[in-house]
Amino acid sequence: MIPLSKPKKGASGKTGMWRTEKPVLDKERCTNCLLCWVFCPESAIYRTEDKVEIDYEYCKGCGVCANECARGAIKMEEE
Amino acid sequence: MMYEIRFHGRGGQGAVTAAALLCRAGFLAGKKGVQAFPLFGAERRGAPVKAFARIDDEEIVLASQIYEPDYVFVFEEWLIEYAIEGLKKDGWMIINTKKKPEDFDLDCKIATTDATGIALSNNLKVAGFPVINSSILGAFPKVCEEIKLEHITQAIKNYWPGDIGKNNAHACEQAFNATEVKE
């Protein structure tokens, strides 16, 4: 075995369990600018035909997306 | 007799400090051998964490993790499935919950206390996160004869001198009174 790791979904398990607050996207306000998609440190936001979706299985609830969203379309809500 | 205690919480809830406080309480109760240590790895807020404490009359020679605890503390109900692993047949599970011991169908003795509610009512929060370690420890004297409530509250006050210690000790007493047990 050599110390070379490859990116893989969920290598640390279902990290969504760590969340205390979850980001909720308001698609009406969303302009699909993709800032959240760029900034999500966990790649838990992915692009879809209809703007973006949040993968709650892996989103740790850090709130970076809500903070970055220029339109205020993402709000953090208590779990 | 050696007591082996395992704590299951989430990063930020104070499981590591709970272990440190309990071993200090054990020392105040006259136990010569006490030990508390965390399982390090993911030191991240919200991630599941484990901490361990051993309390004995003699100096403790063990340094390994605890695989068959006498007591487990469960800071959130969803951690029960991890906490039950290896718990001795006559072991105690101390759960932070609003529910009663009767509401759980588990193959062990159960104590419950609403540590989160008590911590919040005493405004014990760090970065908006309820810190429930001092509260949940209040349940321990109900299930372990050798460690008394005053040992735990004294350990808390020694650990945090001043008002912080007093508030935490108060929460601990409240949790003690609110603890329900089922053998």
Next chain:
Amino acid sequence: MLGREEIERKKIKEEGTTVIETGNHAVSLAAKFARADVVAAYPITPQTQIVEEIAKFVENGEMNAKFIRVESEHSAMAACIGASATGARAFTATSSQGLLLMHEMLFAAGGYRLPIVMANVNRSLFPPWNILVEHSDSLAQRDTGWIQFYCASNQEVFDTTIQAFKIAEEVNLPAMVNLEGFIMSHTHMPIELPMQDAVDRFLPRREHLWKLDVDNPGTFGSMSNPEYYVLMRKGIEDAMKEARTKILDVNTEFEREFGRKYEPIECYKCEDAETVIFAMGTIGKESKRAVDELRNEGVKAGVARIRLFRPFPEESIKSIAEGKKIIIFDRDCSFGKGGVLSTEIRSVLDKPASSYVVGIGGLDVPYTTIKKCVERANGQKDEWITEVHP
């Protein structure tokens, strides 16, 4: 900065009492009680708390020392060397990669014959990243001319650090006190603190035999011909030999003053044993439980925990091992040769011994695993244990 009264109050609360603290805190307290003059250190997990605490002691006035912030461990050791060369009592602490970065300077400290004391929190080496315990970092510094101790409890860490200053200053060699990452550095255990005046009695101020002095100029370590070089190198080896007996004297003196007994090797039920386990650190301590259980099952086992690795206590090892079956546990590996401790012990034995490499990268080593190894050891081959419950 605390006021004089506050410092006095804190001292009275602390001195002569038993505190429950982590291994890291034991180190910081020992540096304070030993009245280190200069501390130059760089933080690294799992040692950081040592440096933080000492910085706090210096900042609030509890410790009358100069704390030097440095940009690397290499510089930390360089600063300690400079301080010690002027006659100051110098202390530092590091771990793992930090110790590796110091490597060059470790030889300098040993070669200059400076009594610097360092705590090393044993941690695995990169790559891949791992912050948990392993003895490979300090064993890789085996040949640097440093005295090396390996501890198994926080009390022992405190006591050994105090002793290390005395031993180092008596034989003019630097001394390294090793404690295990997390298993000790972050584990709360009781530590009985002495009275400051007792420590002062045990560890008086000592004039260095040689030091840098502007009124009496001199240079450390300038160019040397082989004729002199060989004598200086032999001097290090001779000092190590001298340290063997000095350490025993210091152990005796320490016991007289503080009532706690230490020996280069801690033996547990070795005398009538048929099988003796050799190990360092907490594995040596955990083995006591394995020994008790093995004896209940009719296997006459004992454990010899090696506390002193340099100078290597050869004669004691020979006499403990005589007529016994030997099993050696290593939490380290010299790739291409196997466990370092095994290699060293085998070099003084005239018979085969079993060798296990265990606990690599902080893999837990419960007494049940130690017991299993003892049960299946046959002295024929070396084995790596790669699971917690093999």
